[in-house]
Structures are given as structure tokens and as C-alpha cells.
Amino acid sequence: MLAAAEELRACGVSLLQYRNKSGDARQILEQGRALKARLADSVRLIMNDRADLCLASGFDGVHVGQDDLSPEGARRVIGPDLWLGVSTHNPEQLREADATTADYLAIGPVFATSSKDKPDPVVGLEGVRRARALTRRPLVAIGGITRENGRAVIEAGADTVAVISDLTREPHKSAEEFLRILG
Numbered sequence: 001m002l003a004a005a006e007e008l009r010a011c012g013v014s015l016l017q018y019r020n021k022s023g024d025a026r027q028i029l030e031q032g033r034a035l036k037a038r039l040a041d042s043v044r045l046i047m048n049d050r051a052d053l054c055l056a057s058g059f060d061g062v063h064v065g066q067d068d069l070s071p072e073g074a075r076r077v078i079g080p081d082l083w084l085g086v087s088t089h090n091p092e093q094l095r096e097a098d099a100t101t102a103d104y105l106a107i108g109p110v111f112a113t114s115s116k117d118k119p120d121p122v123v124g125l126e127g128v129r130r131a132r133a134l135t136r137r138p139l140v141a142i143g144g145i146t147r148e149n150g151r152a153v154i155e156a157g158a159d160t161v162a163v164i165s166d167l168t169r170e171p172h173k174s175a176e177e178f179l180r181i182l183g
């Protein structure tokens with residue numbers, strides 16, 4: 001994981017989310033701190049799900065979903081300065097998240113994904129367009145995004161994309177091509 005993170009950083013990736021759905025709190029903290037030690041301040045590090053472990057790992061922000069701490073609950077833990085990201089899956093959730101102190105909002109899954117257990121229904125490019133119309137905050141599209149469909153996702157109104165599979169398959173080549181697409 002540390003080597004993969006460094007490789008992505010070397011390609012110019014500027015924000016990484018640490019997502020661990022199977023480890024316990026102790027392992028997440030250990031790996032979070034190792035990531036922070038290895039990458040220092042060269043990449044913005046976002047902890048998935050856990051505001052407490054974001055702070056304990058020295059990360060730059062936390063990302064909460066619909067079943068985690070509420071955005072304002074997480075904000076209370078991390079304070080005013082760290083980044084807060086919020087996952088949404090439909091217009092109602094997006095509207096609600098837009099009324100919080102979130103620094104960015106995520107919408108998805110845009111396309112089918114095999115990286116998430118029990119994903120919500122896909123929202124498609126239309127879901128990205130609708131989300132764009134509902135918020136002026138930075139909008140991150142997630143779910144099944146590849147180098148092939150990335151341009152269309154940005155054209156639908158996303159400011160950037162969150163990617164797992166396409167990046168893990170071929171980190172170097174994929175990151176460089178994505179950065180060109182986002183350019």
C-alpha cells in the first residue's frame with residue numbers, strides 16, 4: 001500500500017483517500033500513521049469513515065458516508081480547518097449534504113462498481129448533471145470511473161473523480177492518463 005501510494009504521488013496525484021473496510025481501528029491507525037510518515041505533506045490524506053482516526057493519524061481530512069458520523073458530528077471532531085467530504089447517492093442526500101459544512105461532496109456510484117459492498121443504484125451521467133445543478137461545492141464523482149469514461153464524467157459537471165479499480169490495475173499509466181483527462 002505504501003509503495004502504491006508513493007507511486008501515485010510521484011505521478012502527481014495530490015489527494016489520496018485511505019479506505020480500509022476490513023481492518024480494525026488499531027490496524028487503521030497503524031497504516032494511517034505509516035502513510036502519513038511516508039508521504040508527509042506531499043499529498044492530502046483523507047481518512048474514510050472515521051473522524052477519530054483522521055485526527056489520530058495526522059490526516060488532512062475525513063470522508064463520511066450516509067452511515068458514518070453525520071457531517072456535523074464529524075466536523076465537531078475534526079474542527080474547522082481539516083477537510084470534510086460527504087458521500088451522496090441521490091438528489092435528496094446531495095441537497096442535505098450541501099447544507100452542511102462539507103468541503104466537497106461526492107456523488108455515485110456513477111457506473112457499476114465491484115469495489116464496494118452493496119453499492120447504491122448507479123446514478124449515471126445524468127445523476128452527475130443533476131448533482132452539479134444542486135451544489136456549487138467541489139463535486140467528486142465516484143464509481144466505475146475509468147480512463148475511457150472519465151472525460152464524460154467531467155463534462156457532466158464533476159470537478160474531479162475518485163477511482164479505485166482503474167488505478168490499482170495499472171497505477172502509473174492510469175494516474176498519468178487520468179491527470180491528463182482532468183488537466
Ligand code: TZP
Pocket residue numbers: 108109110112113114115116119142143144145162163164165166
Ligand atoms: N463509493 C461509491 S462507488 C465506490 C465507493 C467507495 C467504489 C469505487 O471504486 P471503483 O473501483 O473506482 O468503481
Ligand code: MG
Pocket residue numbers: 048049063064065066067068
Ligand atoms: Mg463511509
